[in-house]
Amino acid sequence: xTAPTPSDTAAAFERHDHSHCAxxxxxxxxxxxxxxxxxxxxxxxxxxxxxLEEHRALGAYDIxxxxxxxxxxxxxxxxxxxxxxxxxxxxxxxIRRLNAFxxxxxxxxxxxxxxxxxxxxxxxxxSAATPLRDAAQAAGLAIGFTIERVTIEAIGTCPxxxxxxxxxxxxxx
Amino acid sequence: xTAPTPSDTAAAFERHDHSHCAxxxxxxxxxxxxxxxxxxxxxxxxxxxxxLEEHRALGAYDIxxxxxxxxxxxxxxxxxxxxxxxxxxxxxxxIRRLNAFxxxxxxxxxxxxxxxxxxxxxxxxxSAATPLRDAAQAAGLAIGFTIERVTIEAIGTCPxxxxxxxxxxxxxx
DNA sequence: TTGCGAAGTGTTATAATAGTACATTTCGCA
DNA sequence: TGCGAAATGTACTATTATAACACTTCGCAA
Ligand SMILES: [Zn+2]
Ligand SMILES: [Zn+2]
Ligand SMILES: [Zn+2]
Ligand SMILES: [Zn+2]
Numbered sequence: 001x002t003a004p005t006p007s008d009t010a011a012a013f014e015r016h017d018h019s020h021c022a023x024x025x026x027x028x029x030x031x032x033x034x035x036x037x038x039x040x041x042x043x044x045x046x047x048x049x050x051x052l053e054e055h056r057a058l059g060a061y062d063i064x065x066x067x068x069x070x071x072x073x074x075x076x077x078x079x080x081x082x083x084x085x086x087x088x089x090x091x092x093x094x095i096r097r098l099n100a101f102x103x104x105x106x107x108x109x110x111x112x113x114x115x116x117x118x119x120x121x122x123x124x125x126x127s128a129a130t131p132l133r134d135a136a137q138a139a140g141l142a143i144g145f146t147i148e149r150v151t152i153e154a155i156g157t158c159p160x161x162x163x164x165x166x167x168x169x170x171x172x173x
Numbered sequence: 174x175t176a177p178t179p180s181d182t183a184a185a186f187e188r189h190d191h192s193h194c195a196x197x198x199x200x201x202x203x204x205x206x207x208x209x210x211x212x213x214x215x216x217x218x219x220x221x222x223x224x225l226e227e228h229r230a231l232g233a234y235d236i237x238x239x240x241x242x243x244x245x246x247x248x249x250x251x252x253x254x255x256x257x258x259x260x261x262x263x264x265x266x267x268i269r270r271l272n273a274f275x276x277x278x279x280x281x282x283x284x285x286x287x288x289x290x291x292x293x294x295x296x297x298x299x300s301a302a303t304p305l306r307d308a309a310q311a312a313g314l315a316i317g318f319t320i321e322r323v324t325i326e327a328i329g330t331c332p333x334x335x336x337x338x339x340x341x342x343x344x345x346x
Numbered sequence: 347t348t349g350c351g352a353a354g355t356g357t358t359a360t361a362a363t364a365g366t367a368c369a370t371t372t373c374g375c376a
Numbered sequence: 377t378g379c380g381a382a383a384t385g386t387a388c389t390a391t392t393a394t395a396a397c398a399c400t401t402c403g404c405a406a
Contacts, residue, residue: 009316039373041383060363073385080364081384096269097324099363099392114309116318125316131308136287136327139300143182144332145289151270153324154309159317212402214354233392246356253393254355272363272392347406354401363392371384376377 012125013158022052051103118158185298186331195225224276291331
């Protein structure tokens, strides 16, 4: 419910009661929506739920497939609009490296996170990136560049996929 | 010719004798190719030249347009293959935020840079990102994540486009 | 020097991702 | 109740990227 801690973030890579954590995030999102007067309509809510259920990054067309299976509209804008809404209000994040989207796991904190993407199992963890952003800010300052937003996305191997354990491959480098 | 310095990087945003700097980079690239036995074939060389001439990020299809105008193949793979080669060998970089490519301005140093992209004029500067990468590494370590590559791309306003001067807008946020 | 295998090039075709435009419905609110 | 704004659904299009295959060129070794 508060700012993401390292152990928090690491949890993303571990087996956990996901329906529980997804439920908690959903509640936080609903809280935000109520507090800020956001309209968490059926499509939007369902898209967020789908992202939470998967707990990984999904492409817009993956989302769209599910939406149409559930009787929502079946054209790309249906998915893109819901995703745009969620991203715009910080309930989801866009992961450019993967051309995909993931639910925000800390929707109640105002943040600009870094992402850790496991190349083996495709899990994505979201982590506070304040030191990173400060370093970027400093580097920008040195060349007179004013930073508005920084994208920080790391590809690598998550703890669950390190030599020793051996999950299933899914994502290209 | 050596590691990029802040003033080096800042130069990207300033008016400069670009044919000179492009020539120097081209020579460095040729040196690398010779030293490492890379085959800098006509298409590949021309793509690199085009990127250097523009000194900004270009989409694969922008490149392709020029290639066909110059009598090279006119199908996407022609551009993508040349770009893949250049990226793979560190002579160009892919900028995911823009779905575009830019010539590497320091092909003689082994590096994994950060990018500063001006939202007004679309200029792109490439900067050493060691502190950033160290911070990322540390953040990864804290959650047991082994980083392979990190993408760092900042969007903002370059010195030339700051209130005071007023260049032309080109790139969306 | 010849000729073989690997690398590079060109082409067709198609996949995957993203956005425009516009009609219709729903919602918040006066 | 009804108006204007927001949201939804659809058709259509644009943009970015890859697969598959034929042909050529290159490096190199017999
Ligand atoms: Zn979970
Ligand atoms: Zn988040
Ligand atoms: Zn230059
Ligand atoms: Zn570079």
